[in-house]
Amino acid sequence: MNKPHVLLRSDIQNEGIVPMKYNYGFGKTDDEATEEEREEEKQINLAGLADNLYKSATQFRSARDTRYQKRNSKLNIPKHIDYVKVNFLGQFAVKDYFNAWYKHFGLEIVEVTNFGSTILFAVVSDKDQEFQNFLSSIDTLVENAKDGGDRTYSHLIHYIETFELLSSNDIIKTDIEIDGILILKVPELLINSASKDVILQQLFQYLKEHGIKYTYDDGTNILEIYVAPLLDLEEVIDNFDIFLQVTSSRGTLVRPDSFNLAKKEYGFNLINIPDFPTVGIIDSGISFNTPLKPAVIVDENLNITATPVNEDNLDGGQGHGTAVAALASLGSEVITREYLGDFTPYCKLLPIKITDQYSSYLSIIKIVSVLKEAKSRYPEIKIFTLTVSFKEHKKFNENYSNYAYSLDRFAYENDCLIFISTGNNFAAAEQYNRYHLPHFNDESTNLCVPAESLNNMTVGACAESFRNGDFSGISNGREYPTMFSRKGHYNDALLQKGEKKNKLLFKPDMVMAGGDYCLDRFKWVTVEGNASMILLSADSAESFYQNVGTSFAAPLAANVGARIQKLYPSISSSSIKALMLNHCTDKFVYSPDWYKASLIGHGHLIKDEVLFSNENKISLIIEDSLDNDEFKIIPIKLPDYLINEDLKKSNGILKITTTLCFQFLPVKDNQLGYCPVHIAFGFFKNHTHGTILQKEEDIRSKLKTSLPVWSQNARFKTRPIPYSNVQKQSFPVNVNELIDENGIFKLGIHCLVHPQLRPGEDQPYLKGNKFSIAITIEETLKKENLTGKLYDELTAINQVEVLGNLDQEADLDA
Template identity: 40%
Template sequence: MPNKNHLRIIADRQLEESGEVKFNYGFGENEDEANIEPNYIFMARAFRDDLRSYRSDIEVKAAAKNKTIDVPFDVDYLEVDFMGQFHLEKYYSIWYNTFGLEGVSFTNFNRTALFSIADQDKFQVFISSVEGLINRGLDDNTEADFNKNVLFVKNFKLLTLSDVLQVSAENIGNVVVLKTIELPASPVIEKGILDALESYLTIHQISYEINRETHRLELYDATLDELIAIAQNFDVIESITSSLSGVVRPGVYNIPSRDFGFEIANADEELPLIGILDTGISMQTPLASITLRDDTFTLDGNPLIDDCGNDGHGTMVAALAALGRHNHSNNFEGEITADAKLLSIKLIGSGDGYLSEKKVIELLYKAKEKYPQLGIFVLTICYKTHKRTNEAFSNYTYELDKFAHETDSLIFISIGNNSQAMNENVDYDLNYFNNEHTNLNTPADSMNNMTVGAAADGLYDGAFNGIAPGKEFPAIYSRTDHIDLTVIYSVKKRNKNLFKPDVIEGGGDYGFYNPTTIDFMDNAAMSVLSSNPALGYTKEVGTSLAAPLTANLAAKLKIVYPDLKSQTLKALIINGASLKNIVYPDVNKPLLNRTSGYGLIDANRTIFSDENSATMILEDSIQSGEQKIYPVNFPHYLISTSLGKTNRVLKITATLCFSFLPLQHNQLTYCPIHIAFSIFKNHSSDDINRVQRLLNSKLRTTLSWSQSARDKSTPAPYSNVQKIEFNVDVAQLRSEGKTFKLAVQALLSNQIMASQIENYPTKFNFSLVLNIEETVRANTGRLYDELRAINNVEVINVAEADLEGEI
């Protein structure tokens, strides 16, 4: 059937009503975890040990100070683990005013806080309360006095050198990253210490780059002794970490040498531009005709040379991004048509290296400034160390999310490869993904960008040769999500939308060397372009192949719909992805999204509609506290014509994506914006908000808001990607007068520190993709045209409406 272009919902004309967000139902409104009655004996024992350690550590810290180093202020920091979630709106000012403790960082989804001791006199109230509770619990002194807020404390400790210094002599490298602490209530102290630190670095000839706005400092070629001195004397350093990174590639193959044997036929056309952040792009390949001859974007040598290993890395990534699935699965035979042009942004020259994250971000902004049309990037260079379970966002991830939001860009990031997988498995075992060391690598936890895992598909015809149960399954080396809300939240309070990767795409697989041994096998891998003319092609597997293939799909979308926003591209790709053929045993189903995201991408479903399946796109904005209602009108023939069945005549798949300005120092509100959506009965905004027992607006009992912000006492983190799927019966269409209501609501979190909320925007852009398809045996061929006729929509890029591209 012929391809049809997607439809754009004309937002201001389709909008029926704008109401208020109201939560008149649900759980958690009156819950107060701070009122948990503790066991005084066990708490007193923990406090006694913590207090002894604190007093010992404070003496050690003071003794380690170098009196010859001129630092105007000393600051101590207290790390506190709480019994439950520390509610900023309720307790932040209490802890500051009562205990003299200024919250500067919140992790473990607000169950762990780092406080600066801003007022030593008030801090003695905390110490006295700890002593009082110890007396109450261990000495059974019922008269012992303590402030009730310490009852919420599980453990506390001084921030020490071992907490700050997270590098060793073996992994320092030539670049280390210092995360500095923001002191909103004490800006003079923060500035004074940072000024002194810069003077110290200059005097000692330690090369550095500092960004005070983003609270990060990079040191180059510093010794371990120098790092120790800095950590011990300048009390504004939260962490010192290594930036060791590597290209995402688990193995290298070499197949018989042959020429490239193809040329790109449309190199002179106007095509989308993709930035390849990698090891360079070789100009000794046919990619030279579609690569900009710009050698200015590099951190390590000429970006138009790729000499990583024997056959390069950036070159094969670039080829997958520009030439896509069809040309690679077709072995580059026939006329080769590119989907994008390329800009080489060289980060490292070899397979491994220490990245200057600050310089990477600068390259991104400079590339965007020089080429404003550049909005798609591929990044397959990740940290080599996996993230710990529920570990907070890094500065690097924060900077990439901020860049994407500010520039309307989309970076396709590899989730990372687990190189141990081949040696730790003898078969494909889903239980293996439960190991923490299979967690993703920084910056694959980025929320505004797109994280891609690898499916076992090697883009070859014929029988599947990998170890996975099928080519749609995630490859055993592909990493998993590091977020596990089950250890923190009850079942009802978890955000089911919070996971990575976003999607998976072909990356090749391992093969069976013999029935009990897995290894790199040519027939299970993917054939990719080499930078070495003597080889022509090579065999590879890895998530570094999946990410550029997904970026290629974004480029195809830009060809057909050049004006779509980046988050709309993301929503389209996710909406078209499917988990249909990835069937896990019941015991492993909790791993499904954590390993496969929203599933394997589907190019044709993503790019085009057809006469029986219409995709409608809504790009709009919404205010905090606002709830918008858009009617979705369905054709009369669906209730008046015999369709062969009356149940499940339509399937609706909808995805919402939005970017946001990320917030540092608070893991829970890194994404501080709650935007949710769903499709309801033909009701008003007020009716949709009513208590369900009084008026049920749900089309199905399982179909509610895509995420919830109604629990104010212990909120779960928000997701900026949400997807719903459900079937529609004829009876529902008839009872609702052939109209359903698409509702979108927004709310800014109340868990934001005062210093962050002051200038935070209150109006947010969002992208929503809605696919409606017939699921009857004999399709009518009427759905697309009739949906178009009765809704306020327009065909996107109407001049190309009859385009049928090669997918």
């Protein structure tokens, strides 16, 4: 019997908050060693260091001379900025050395990449004298290495591996195409912001004089320039020193050839459209010439194209957004029922039209602006779908894109959740004639921007298509990841030796059905057999077509998100995400361990279990917040019958699965501190704060020896890991553990702000960092031994609040 999930009132059921302190007796670490000890351990190879620095200095001076010669003095630009990219031998301590590098060398940190081992510095023309100290220190070290001299110089340079000037060629990452939009990344200078503003104003005047249209958003520091005949991009980049990167905004919906099913009538209708949640379909519009019309909200204010939002004119009228909208509103049932009969939608549909071509240029500024407009006009909206990605895949360990940053910021500021597809890699069909998972070793299979977004939900594809009959795809089964899906772009093997890694930081978050290729005479096709998906066409003469893609996996996930929102309207978007990931499993999907998470995330969603609890299984939601350096304990009370009754076994009588999610205001241009907040949880014995925070080797507070003390480790200060805002754990519960702890387990949560931010960047995160936790507790007894007591007895002894109204869902199911 379906029962509603419950909210655990952690504001009432808690044991207070104390300052957080790591003290687990793991022995001395690098972070506890003194500076002198570190120096002795490293024993700098002066000769090797000098050789690298000499080469870097020679090439730097040559590149700088070339850059200066290219400048056009007639432009009369009063300020100039040089950017120096320094690769360090290990992680650079941003917080500790920000002021030192500026004081001694005139170098201001503007970007952190390679998870802390590569720093881009800026030096304005006013600080050229201080910068000479940097070059002089390099020269002196080289001279000492040559003749064994003991000349003095700044030892700040000891951990440099190489350095170079950021040249125009480094900045321009794209070819200029006619009618394109260029996205230019502008740095955020904390110290030299006045110099940046002077150059920006000169640039704006230059663009106006040349009749070049542009849009600048000072909130995200993104400048978009619309390509025009008079645009000389090289002149702009050579003279206006406020750009870190220029990229193309070409987006793509490219997919393999589709196949018309030749159905002349749609054969289904929408009925019963009450005040359901609204899902924003960020796509190519939704056609009014389909049965979806009654569920579609038409608002031309949410349109950045030249064609109406209720027209989906892609591919000669077949469309794309219409098929996405059908899956978001009706879910997989519309395919299993072959689009026949009456359907009650799970949501209303709000088309947010951002493209009317399969390959077109996208304006990040306009897209985010129209999303803000949608939230303003329809404040109840939480769920969006986005299946329009940039064309180019991400490079291994590449920094977060402007697009991902903008969407992460939007989601955080508006309590929203965007379901983003990984992008499709249909080149796989041209390379192999079999299911070949090692294909994902290649960088070309990495996800596409903005799928690296952390606050939102990234969805890849498995081979399920919901078609009747035997599975005929090329994958090893319906639940296996497809060859056209894309993997996360993190590659730990390419990081600096000794660099801190975070195995919890991966994408996608999950996989959903996207259909699969079939094999026909050694050629992959999408139109034969039952492996592809049946999709709604915007063309009423066509009605339906067959196809595959991650574009169809994302709206299926969004459909579940919308159903959760309808059932439990009061919970946050982070709680929706936590609940969904808590009910994902990877046990049906095979992929090698070394890229399993990067390919399937937390696995495939078990839709039938995520929506409801039952008498033998309960999901609790915690919504709370912590300030920096706080540790909170929430006791979880478990019923006495688990100890007192004969359950026919004593080990593994329960399974507890827990997922923590939170949204954050991202830190731009800092790959290491992009997620600036560390929030983690752990399950402990029935101990107090003070006991739990003592050395683990002395007290043994961990509930299970098989679990880490914390779901994520923020113990390291000078060389921290990059943080993840999603953490998940699962473990069995034995009767003796319940007896030992008097039926009470302690859930500990703590919060810390990232220790390697630039001065002042930590201020927004010192107070009120919100988080959500989904805890699913279930009896794991044989079916005949299930007690039917867990839900009622657990809710009776804990401070809980029943969420939602199941009557509405029951009406829908009927």
